[in-house]
Amino acid sequence: MLKTGKEHLESLRDGRRVYIGRTLVEDVTTHPAFARAAQTISDLYDLKADPANSEVMTYVEDGERHSSYFMRARSREDLAKRSAAHKRIADLSYGLLGRSPDYVASFVTGMAVSPEVFNDTADRVVAYWRHMRDNDVYAAHAIVAPQAARDPKFYERENLPIPTLRVVGEDDAGVIVHGMKMLATGAVLANEIWIGNILPLAPENEAESITMAVPCNAPGVSLWSRKPLGTAAAEEFDAPLSRRFDETDAMVLFDHVHIPWERVFVHNDVPLSRELYFRTPAHAYGNHQSNVRFHSKLELLVGVASRVAQSTGADQVPAVREKLGRLASQEALLAGLIDGQLWGAEPWGDGYVTYNRRSMYAAMNWCVEHYSELIDVLRELCGGGVLQFPADCSVLEDDELRRTFEEFWHTPQLAAVERMKLHKLAWDFVGSEFAGRHQQYEKFYAGAGFIVRGHNYREAPWDHFHGIVDGLLDSYTHPSDVPGSPS
Template structure:
């Protein structure tokens, strides 16, 4: 029986992706809440976790589900792998490979796109342009040739290929940069919203805006710290500092909810006072009434409508709700994220500081 080509297959796949400018989505986590057979003891059901169910001279056959292939509806190929630890009993789940999305037996089960209900960009500015389709990858007896199999029957290595290479670091450094950019949007929007309400000079409001600005500067400092303290790893390459990168992931995960809550507090009920749709401007009578009653001394009515529709898409719409989940879980739950920091922490250095101090502490001589 043939064996997987491993690193040669990965190199060949990456070369093909680069040469042909392929868009590749990835699914690297097991289905949430339905993974363990033990939970459903006594029930006649298939194990839904994606795994190898057969192998032969021409390759392997896989079946099951993987999460969460963002953007897979637009992808050329999907990368299948594992970011979560797998023990030896589940070696069949360690399969790491890449497949064209039109491979027989491959399907993607997507949630409803939020932009379908955004008739006009002005009504849902973010949903209209930036919604990412989240999909569950389902493989039903899918044949994978050996030349597309990168790893098989090695649970530990299926995760190590991410954390013991720069792959996970580069991916999440980009996520940190994205969050920093998002913070700039949030802080700017908070300030503009307070100006529109005429409350931007109230001391308590300035204090809140100052705190948001400080949080934005903090994540910016963490991003720059990853670059300034880069690691020469692997040889001849520069990789963002792993410790600071994982610490930034934890910081973003811990602070996103309170940041959005601060924006929601500043907004108050103003977004709910806006008309349902920008369609009203097509009716001269409604438009005139709207412009007379919804404007303020600092902002015309139509500009206020666009502003608060943007605010709502960050704090209250389905798009906003999806982002609350995304920012909390895209890098894994908090246990996984903090375990990354635990793994990268220089515990021996920390312990040496404590031990060195204790060694210098004098104790009284025992009396004779």
């Protein structure tokens, strides 16, 4: 079943507990901090439900039409359809919604490709995937322990409970969990949260190895939002990205929450709680979405950079053209890495396929390592231009001030109002709080850099590389091995 935007907004009015500081938000669809981002998600659902987009955005299974990102791919064509759906979703937000509804859904779909990995809970995993698919569920995830949990001996010495989420009890109906997980990006706008562990746990931490799913409005669950960024400006003209695309990040707290067994997928199994992401195509499905989403963002960045240069005539300077050419080459490089994930598709399990993992991890590492550099190029092209404009667009509402503004702020290339609009957009990309959040996000959304490079190490064909070296070494001899050579 395909959900409409109106239906998704209605589903968010469910009694969830969201805190901004000490303020409890009664309705995230109307609160100024979240309403415009909620509307963006609503628009996304309407995009998918529009019959004009059904060829790309949906597929048919079990007699019903579902969102394409729930499709378990059996061919390169299936993977391409999934990828095209990710691109349309990413383009709607210019790649600024990192955890849009297709992200966690792709992880769960990848798990449903190889449910046997889960042993006794395989049927639960498939059932949950069907639940998400059939109800067009938007799930966020929180799969990292809070930073405070990194020194458990401190809590032992102080006789304090470790703040990370763990199982504290169980009964015939399920388990009881208590503690905190991070970072539930998008959860304020989502229906459910997938809880797990993407980082290794110590063998003795069985109670923390819980992998489960929980509705955002479950009794005892609360979301503690960081400072919302969508209210920074009164008008969209002054902060066009912040106003529409702040997906929010939140810590998720569990106060003795009861989770029914049908939503528990891993329990008391430390290795499996992490390996499930790599022993299934989950990580490849989910992070292909991340690559595609970053590409949409990079296209916007390259376009803004070029328009800013054009607005002053700097695009005619050879050194500026060189910078723009390099940006364009970087966009093409990422596009090629994404295409490579399709052309190098890997078979998986019983007739399924997944994206090429080496190309996917290479693209992920490239994105993590280069975002700051890309933003700095745009920052350099903006120069002091983004600092030269009035505080906000209210100046345009006063006839005398507007005449003065239009006389002194134009350039031969661009009228003053259009120039201000462009530079406000550029500032929201490079200098606002929203921009700062995105710089932090792009560097760490997949974990610290060494974790991303660890994925690349794991997937590298070392036997092949070593074979090349060994074959070369075997192709010639040491002089002492040649007959008649001096001893």
